[in-house]
Amino acid sequence: MCELIYYVAVSIDGYIAAPDGGYDAFLVEGDHVAVYLSDFADALPAHVLGALGMHPPGSRFDTVIQGWASYDVARAAGIERPYAHLSEFVATCSQTAPPVGVTFTADAVATVRELKRREGLGIYLCGGGNLAGELLPEIDRLILKRNPVILGDGVRLFGVAGAIVQNFDLVSCRGFESGVVIEKYVRAIR
Helix, strand or coil, rough: CEEEEEEEEEECCEEEEEEEEEEECCCCCCHHHHHHHHCCCHHHHHHHHHCCCCCCCCCCEEEEEHHHHHHHHHCCCCCCCCCCEEEEEEEECCCCCCCCEEEEEEEHHHHHHHHHHHCCCEEEEEHHHHHHHHHHHCCCCEEEEEEECCCCEEECCCCCCCCCCEEEEEEEEECCCCCCCCEEEEEECC
């Protein structure tokens, strides 16, 4: 069975984006980047992999699900398939036809439950926060790239979801000179 993995950059105070949806406050240079490129290259958009001269390793993820706001960032830049190397799902109620290779779903929970029943690699939960909040009961692992910045406001890690207590166990915590800390959690079995 596949696992749903929420892999995301987050501020010290729990925001994954600024109020305008921007990510500029998160560090894109530093000693932590080598880990992103070696361990999590499958989670890089296809155009970024191409610019870096890299090929997706296909070792961690084979599927991505993201909310409309996250997908729309790429779409607005003219990129219809940001993760062309993965099976792409977008949670949206849009009635427009998706581009070839992208599946729109109005029921993200049912879609993720179906995807988790298959054999394969992990399912990358790309964002955003509201989708992560909706899918919180389905998340098997959290990989948080905690950045040394306080945003004060913005898109919350789990959006505006109501208080749903979910227990996770810390598996590892790795700090870098850049100040970024990669925290890995697995759903607690209690």
